[in-house]
Amino acid sequence: MYQLYLDDCRDANVPNENIAKEWLYSEIFNYEYDYSFKTSDSDTYICDKYKIQLQESSVEERTTLQEDYERHLTDANKRYSLKSEDKKRSRLTNSEKVLMIDLQKCLPMSELHNSQSFYSLKLWTYNLTIQTPRFKNVFA
Template identity: 30%
Template sequence: MTSPEGDFSDSSEESNKRGTKENHFNYKYKTPGNKIDEAKVGLIKEHIKRFPKYSSYYSRQKAPNKKYLAGNLNLKKMYQLYKEFCEEKETEPARKTFYRYVFNTCFNLSFHSPYTDTRATCDKLQNTIDHRLLDEKHGALVEKELHLRKAQIAQKQVVDARNLVAKDARHVAVCFVLQEMLPTPVLTCSQAYYSQQLWTYNLCVHDLGSGKAFMFMWHEDQASRGCQEIMSCLLKFINSLPPTITHLTAFSDNAGGQNKNQHRVKFWLYIVNNTHIQIFDRKFLLCGHSFNDCDRNFGIIERSRKIPHGYLCNRQGVKTF
């Protein structure tokens, strides 16, 4: 058929198949143009498996199969390393969104978060106040006000203890916190992320009266970071106090595995019965509001970690210069 604007006749074999069942089947099951082949998926999995993984001491009961990557990693950094990995393989990398998709759907992994006071209770109550019904909002307002008052009372006790020890030479008040795990040594080259690094633990005991901080450090090959290790550090600190000290007040967070258990109660009874400490006060800061002087000391350490150092390893340990 001819028209004034041109010839629209369908004379080819392909045009004769339009609308047929065979052509419909081929069109329906045609491979999408944006589909990523299995080779790229396998390459992403291979790259993610290269990173060392760790089990969490605290979440092993709730999520026994969950593994954690180092806290100095994130998906952005992993994708940059993945592109370098693809350059070595001489292949084109997949998009960042697909790398994230494979990471979230094919692996049960998370990142070790830096130690932060998240204030989960405050966030939960504030979310109820912003988005729930009027009756629930009223209850959340009352509960949040009570929660904040408890936090203020706990922080005021720290200030009061600091004032008391300034007037009484026989009284010492401290706060103690275990810092987040420190990778040793601190390296920035890409190959360091694929290697199993040595983790160093650091317990800070801060004297509220003198303002001095005492750091007890050990690495994972020497001991773990449980209740017994914390008690050993505290015992060494208490034995270093002058014999004239008879009253000790200790503040810490609410970590159940390290600070609130029957072993810790027995430890403090041992201190009162076998050392020069005659009076002991144990106080816990409210969860989500436990920021104290130890965290300020850790901030100094974190800032100094960003400064490059040289490392010299010998039989006595690792020294920086």
């Protein structure tokens, strides 16, 4: 993230003496705003669901489930390869831009320890992430 900040400052022609050092940048984000950065986890919900269904299914159902699971894996691999091609193409040309948008996580607004309160809560935080592969270090 600090590299993105530096690139943005250079694009805006900010003088070097006005650009925050990395330690200050981290200090502000970690303590003033209480933000932290980590790599996203892969979403395995559908794959896990198929694996559980395969374990619990009868012999007759297993063939159909296995075919559906293999079709799902083929589709997922195709999507990942198309995404990789788009990322590479956007880095090579300035005429095409690529944004990747993902609903990363849904969180209740307050930390709740009572299950009844949890299920009646109506206010949720949606962590929507938007990334651009223009910055090579974002998708390393």
